[in-house]
Amino acid sequence: MESLFEYANKLIKETDLGFMRYMHTQINWDNRLIGLLGARGVGKTTLVLQHIKKNLPQQQTLYVTAEDFYFSSHSLVDLASEFVKYGGKHLIIDEIHKYPDWSKALKLIYDYHKDLQIVFTGSSVLDIKKGSADLSRRAVMYHMKGLSFREYLSLFHHIDLPTYTLDEVLSHKVEAPQLPHPLALFSKYLEQGYYPFSLEADFDIRLKQIINQSLEVDIPVYAGMNVATGRKLKQLLAIISRSVPFKPNRTKIAEFLGASRNNISDYLLYIEEAGMIGQLRPSTGGIRGLGKVDKIYLDNTNLIYSLTEGELNTGNLRETFFFNQLNQSHIVTSSKDVDFKIGHLHFEVGGKSKGKKQLKGLDHAFLVKDNIETGYLNTIPLWQFGLLY
Secondary structure: OHHHHHHHHHHHHHOOOOOOOOHHHHOOOOOOEEEEEOOOOOOHHHHHHHHHHHHOOHHHEEEEEOOOHHHHOOOHHHHHHHHHHOOOOEEEEEOHHHOOOHHHHHHHHHHHOOOOEEEEEEOOHHHHHHHHHHHOOOOEEEEOOOOOHHHHHHHHHOOOOOOOOHHHHHOOOOOOOOOOOHHHHHHHHHHHOOOOOOOOOOHHHHHHHHHHHHHHHHHHHHHOOOHHHHHHHHHHHHHHHHHOOEOOOHHHHHHHHOOOHHHHHHHHHHHHHOOOEEEEOOOOOHHHHOOOOOEEEEOOHHHHHHHOOOOOOHHHHHHHHHHHHHOOOOOOEOOOOOOEEEOOEEEEEEOOOOOOHHHOOOOOEEEEEOOOOOOEOOEEEHHHHHHOO
16 A cells, blocks of 8 residues: 555645646535546546645545556455555545446445545546446536636636636626637637647647547447447547538448447447537437437547548537537537527527528527627627636
């Protein structure tokens, strides 16, 4: 255990508190079993290390990663028991899905040690969801997305803006005097700003590694797939990246991949849960809407730049950004009249010259325009939807 403390203390000491993700204030840190989920690369490890450094007594706190070599000869349950004997109060477990039967181990620790808080993170959202059903009465689960445009401005350009509600954005309440020309920075964010590591060297290489790891390792391990099926997932993502916004035809996809049509919906759901795509569904409730998907987008605009060969579709870029930022805290659905609906609100997304034809006859309808700095009436600048978290 001494080596675990040495490693943890080194990481905590090196952790910078200068910038903290939006999720830190949304988590109720008083809960006894907390799960922090999210796609690879969005900054979960940094967040828990910051929480330790800022808020927890270091002598009563232990950070471990479940892929540590220590666990090749020691169990998580035994580690927790020994830690508690020495006065431990807070056990932070990173990459929990790397530990076999992790949900069973967490249940035992939770039930055995009533005074121990457990916080765990998981990059493989699929496997976490599979195990979280066993923890449903015990764990409080949070899902973290990548950087919003607001967070990107703070982290990389030291421009601090407040968060705004959707109502405030639609009511033209956004004030950003310290950001006189937002469009140039917004363009950079769309290309390389969603992931906290985006300004490090070899960003594109690292992002492709995350994509490959998610499709070739995370999903196949979770779903019990063989290597050949894992390759089909990469083919499917390539099809989507070339065609987005992609309107799924399961029969044609199955024929192209040489797969069963019945498996395509599962494949798409796996890729969505791994943080690679977003599926836009209708607002239709009940059996009629069950399983229906109207459009498929890549999860975020950085993935578009990384995966798309040739000229980018700017319309798709805009819609992807809007869908990604709004579905963090809103239920975004498709519409037969406009691009998106959120409850009773209608949104049509376009460029500077986009007209209002689609909004005719609709109440509570808004035109979301790229390449404008300020809004007016029911026209809202696209970049302002990046200030919601």
